[in-house]
Amino acid sequence: MIQEGTIIENEIREKITQVEQEHNIKLSTTQKIMLCIRGPITTILDVLYGEVNLFMLDQHFEKSDERIADLLKISEGDQIDYREVIVHKNGRPLVYALSYIPTSRITDKIMKDLKEERLTTGKIIDKNYIETTRVIKKIYIEKPTPTQVELFKTQEDMLTREYIMFHDKKVVIWTKESYPLSYFKV
Amino acid sequence: MVSKGNLVKNKLHDRIKQIEAEQGIKFSNTQKVLLTIEGSITAILDVLYGTVSIFLLRRHFEPADSETAAFLDVEEGEEIHYREVLIHGRGKPMIYALSYIALNRCKEEAHDDLVNGEIPIGKLLKKYEVESRREIRDIYIEKPNATLRELFKTDEDFVSRDYVIIQNKQIIMRTKESFPISYFTEEMV
Numbered sequence: 001m002i003q004e005g006t007i008i009e010n011e012i013r014e015k016i017t018q019v020e021q022e023h024n025i026k027l028s029t030t031q032k033i034m035l036c037i038r039g040p041i042t043t044i045l046d047v048l049y050g051e052v053n054l055f056m057l058d059q060h061f062e063k064s065d066e067r068i069a070d071l072l073k074i075s076e077g078d079q080i081d082y083r084e085v086i087v088h089k090n091g092r093p094l095v096y097a098l099s100y101i102p103t104s105r106i107t108d109k110i111m112k113d114l115k116e117e118r119l120t121t122g123k124i125i126d127k128n129y130i131e132t133t134r135v136i137k138k139i140y141i142e143k144p145t146p147t148q149v150e151l152f153k154t155q156e157d158m159l160t161r162e163y164i165m166f167h168d169k170k171v172v173i174w175t176k177e178s179y180p181l182s183y184f185k186v
Numbered sequence: 187m188v189s190k191g192n193l194v195k196n197k198l199h200d201r202i203k204q205i206e207a208e209q210g211i212k213f214s215n216t217q218k219v220l221l222t223i224e225g226s227i228t229a230i231l232d233v234l235y236g237t238v239s240i241f242l243l244r245r246h247f248e249p250a251d252s253e254t255a256a257f258l259d260v261e262e263g264e265e266i267h268y269r270e271v272l273i274h275g276r277g278k279p280m281i282y283a284l285s286y287i288a289l290n291r292c293k294e295e296a297h298d299d300l301v302n303g304e305i306p307i308g309k310l311l312k313k314y315e316v317e318s319r320r321e322i323r324d325i326y327i328e329k330p331n332a333t334l335r336e337l338f339k340t341d342e343d344f345v346s347r348d349y350v351i352i353q354n355k356q357i358i359m360r361t362k363e364s365f366p367i368s369y370f371t372e373e374m375v
Contacts, residue, residue: 006240006304010232030215032233038308039224039320046199047218131317131353134225167317 012036015139023141027159030184034095034177035161038134040122041095041177042087048184049089054120057084057147061103071164071174072102079103081114083121086151093151094183096158097121099175106172121173130167138162141181148178157181198222201325209327213345216370220281220363221347224320226308227363231275234370238275242303243337245269247289258288259357265289269303272337279337280369285361292316292358307351307359318358322349327367334364343367 016032019025027035034044045052060082069076081101087094099121103111113124125132139161149155158178165173202218205211213221216234220227231238247265255262267287273280285307287300296314299305311318325347334344346364350357 010229010237012229013232016233029234033219033230036229036233037223037225038229043198043222043224044219047202047222048215051199126319129319129352129355131319131355133312133315133317135312166315169315169317 010036012136012139015136019139019141025181028185031159034184035139035159036136038136038163040120040126041097042120042122045087045089045094049094052087052089052094055086055088057086057151059083059115064100064102068100068174072100072171074102074104074171081106081111083114084147085120087120094179096148096151096178097175099173101173102171105167105170121175125165125173130172132165132167132172134163134165136161136163142178144178144180152180154180154182159183198322198325205325205327211367214371216372217345220365220370221325221345222322224322226306227281228273228306228308231273231280235275235280238273238280240304240306241272241274243270243272243333245301245303254286258286258360260288267301269301270333271303271306273306281363281365282334282337283361283363285359287359288357291353291356307361311351316353318351318353320349320351322347324348328364330364330366338366340366340368 016027016035020027034041037044042052061079062082063077064072064074064080066076068080069078072080081103083099083101085097110124110128113119113127119127141157142160144155144158148158159181160176160178162176164171202213202221206213219230223230228238245268247267249263250258250260250266252262254266255264258266267289269285271283289297289300292300293314293316296310299310327343327345330341330344335341344364345367346362348360348362351359
């Protein structure tokens with residue numbers, strides 16, 4: 001007979017509840033899971049839709065501006081890898097992802113993966129056996145960018161989360177994932 | 187229309203399909219999520235079912251026998267912390283977890299919390315800012331042992347997964363999570 005237990009606090013659920021209350025909406029279980037998982041989102045998409053595909057929208061190096069430098073905790077002007085991808089199934093876009101990666105904090109091998117193999121950042125982390133901590137920083141709803149309007153063919157609001165991965169106590173990836181609010185409802 | 191791209195390979199997805207084919211069953215999406223996520227299972231249960239609790243069933247230290255030493259990659263005889271917990275939600279048991287912890291590979295300040303067993307592993311990793319990675323080693327179906335039969339009051343088959351948590355390129359913990367095959371069969375909405 002089990003007599004007692006300890007209630008597990010979940011701050012991500014609190015963030016989700018806050019978004020629901022602010023926008024007077026109810027997120028689906030699938031949406032909530034996609035917002036709170038700390039592993040690669042493609043794993044969940046595979047489970048839900050079968051194998052998904054990745055399409056690179058843009059990838060280039062650029063000097064960090066003040067905002068990006070603050071997100072990555074680097075000096076303004078330090079080089080970053082800008083990575084914009086769409087995960088899709090049979091041509092139907094599922095999730096848009098934008099990542100900033102400080103190039104000085106990654107190895108040449110990872111840089112090669114980022115540039116040539118077009119893997120998801122989650123897969124690159126796994127493939128290279130990188131040990132990390134992952135922190136979900138923000139969950140929110142925002143208006144779509146022109147790129148997202150073009151990709152998803154909709155003007156509707158986007159459900160978005162931002163998370164960072166640390167390695168050697170430094171930020172190695174900042175990622176933002178977005179999809180239309182009506183997606184993953186069933 | 188996005189017209190091209192690279193297929194995202196997922197070995198766990200293949201393993202799930204293999205079990206379904208072998209057993210002639212179909213896992214629900216919820217079961218698939220619980221079996222394949224790399225992060226904290228308690229966070230998912232919390233989202234699915236509201237507040238969940240962790241119950242410590244048993245804990246003790248024991249020297250690693252040859253089998254434990256092999257799967258934790260430690261020396262035989264090294265002291266291992268063994269802990270069994272049950273995740274409870276909606277007034278019933280949901281998931282059983284058995285962990286073998288190589289305590290001397292873990293941060294010293296985390297030892298008390300690890301031994302105490304009242305905080306899920308995912309929370310501990312976050313609390314102590316442990317940089318780590320997880321490898322899901324296997325997913326399978328098995329008959330319940332006496333403990334599982336007693337806890338869940340059923341003789342039905344259980345779905346289990348084994349995973350390891352790796353820090354500084356060493357396994358710090360191996361965990362097996364199990365639940366009855368009839369659990370979590372409702373589809374996610």
